[in-house]
Amino acid sequence: MANAEHAELKSSLSEENEASQSLTELETNTQTLEEVNAMAPSFGDEKCFLVEGAEGTETQNKRIMDEKISPIERQLEYLLNKADEFQTQLLWSRECLQNYGFAHIVPMFVQTCQPYFTYLESTARNSNPFRPPLSTYIRTQLLQFSQQLCSRLEQLVLLYASFSFFSLEESDPLSISHFYIGQCQIDNMKLSIFRYCCPTPFLASASTGLYKRMRWNVERQIEGEGEGQTYDSAEFYFLCCEDVIEAADDKDGDGRCEGENTETERESRVERIWSIGRWIQTYPDPDTEDITDWVLCSVPCGQYKQLLSLGSEEPSSCTATDCLLGVLLSQETDGTFGMKT
Incomplete structure (x- = not known):
């Protein structure tokens, strides 16, 4: 058998x-x-x-x-x-x-x-x-x-x-925390798209309340002479979700104080909000020429900069990619694409 x-x-x-x-x-x-x-x-x-x-x-x-x-x-x-x-x-x-x-x-x-x-x-x-x-x-x-x-x-x-x-x-090198779902190139931007199998903590080393669902590696083509295409270092964008506790009044419509609300009612005020943002590396400094920090740093540190709020409904992978492209193309038109501010 x-x-x-x-x-x-x-x-x-x-x-x-x-x-x-x-x-x-x-x-x-x-x-x-x-x-x-x-x-x-x-x-x-x-x-x-x-x-x-x-x-x-x-x-x-x-x-x-x-x-x-x-x-x-x-x-x-x-x-x-x-x-x-x-x-x-x-x-x-x-x-x-x-x-x-x-x-x-x-x-x-x-x-x-x-x-x-x-x-x-x-x-x-x-x-x-x-x-x-x-x-x-x-x-x-x-x-x-x-x-x-x-x-x-x-x-x-x-x-x-x-x-x-x-x-x-994601910390397990033999895991399948995410998988590749395509690549495209629009103008001078090349996007590689990845899907996380389940909401994954944005940072493996710390709890931020953010969970990532998709990642896009965005590379910009460098204009210049020479054979072949040359791309700048990748920028990383994410589809993330975060559980947000809605603000509640001191009293509800029935005249009860907030402390008198049931556990179920308190849980109902937690809403999952979806957004698209960019990974901003804080340490080591990505612009530094000193490699000492890179050698001594086991895991780079960074933060999430939200670019677009998508509301409480999780978008499909195709819809999320459309939303990101809309943001990137508008930034490119405004001349702000790739800025870290």
Whole structure:
């Protein structure tokens, strides 16, 4: 029975490698999507409604786009089905808990999904002056695929972690506290996107009440001569949440004093607020040329500078990335991008 389990595991990982290779074939779809997008008017284009039979043209254009997107959607379905298989193996296979190989299934599968995430995010978001922008329909579909796979991977990681195959603690070098969900480049900014599997303390060494849910590594391209692209040191932005206690009046509507309120009523005043902010390093000084502080410092110190409040509802990973890009692009327009004040 153990040999059968091992063979099944080996077969699953072999299929993952084949899936990773097939992702390269999706690159050819980018040019095709651009050609279709250039040929078809945008669904928001008012000219579509000024021509007789425009509704039929719009339906036809949507069908053409769906046909071009279908290979990308099939790849998503394959990855989602593999995640379901790994979950089923864990829950129904009696030998898997003693099988060392099962501890490596999720890390390898998460790594296998990385090229697909990169393809989706870069195709949907990249700005290129030499090609027309994707239509809203295609962009929305690609980002929905990314969101679906991100949510499914998060569920799978949490499930395997609950069986103690690995840790979610960020301080553990063997943990899976977060995973990569794509990369894109807009103008001179390159964003690498990461998703934390659960709310993680913003600082591992101190309790701040802040918990991070996403991280973006933002690199700016340095203009200059020479071959290849050169980027400045990365800046780190986070989607964080914080439990805020709402201020209460001395008396409520029933005339009771605050001290007379029940425990449930006091708990109801705690609200989780979401925001996007930037990591500001305080020690060692990032601008110092003296490397002594860097050598003696085991963990850099920093603080969270809030840039945007998002309210009490947790945004999806795609929505949060849209919000961050809005902030960064507005800062770039104002000439304040990258300032530490």
